[in-house]
Amino acid sequence: ETGVTQSPTHLIKTRGQQVTLRCSSQSGHNTVSWYQQALGQGPQFIFQYYREEENGRGNFPPRFSGLQFPNYSSELNVNALELDDSALYLCASSLNRGSGNTIYFGEGSWLTVV
């Protein structure tokens, strides 16, 4: 167990809909990052939140957005869902925002877009 919890674990959405995924970080960790893992591929970095602000982003369009709350929990929002958004969405927390910090993944949220 990493202490990182995510919800929901599985969900099905229709193309064009919006989805919100939630994450609670490990106790004491102030940094949360989100990754997308398509079937058969490695996780891809979406963005990172530190002290309630996005401070790093990968190659994902603006319809992928997020929030971090004062208790360091986080949300990932995806608008205008596309079929290719079907994937495992992983939340990871770390002690701090910089490179070299170990990241711990939650169990993930499986999103299917039909």
Place this chain on the structure above:
Amino acid sequence: GENVEQHPSTLSVQEGDSAVIKCTYSDSASNYFPWYKQELGKRPQLIIDIRSNVGEKKDQRIAVTLNKTAKHFSLHITETQPEDSAVYFCAASSTGGYQKVTFGTGTKLQVIP
């Protein structure tokens, strides 16, 4: 940006043999290299990591080596067991004000009893 290549994509070994997975990275400024094991339908689990100021690290049957000059790093699993069967990902973390971890494409390891 960082690019991580991983080989082989699949690896079958007999129980008790050793397994080696190799990765290369492109960004010479990367300074942190974790390895993750992912079982089917589960999250990636950190099994070992190494930082750029160290050339080798060992934890029981698992070892990782890093060659900064060649930008290579490798995972070595000795005395493999059936429960080692999984997909293994190498990764590299770039320097900067945030933690972006770039993953390799994964190696599916099968340990044959």
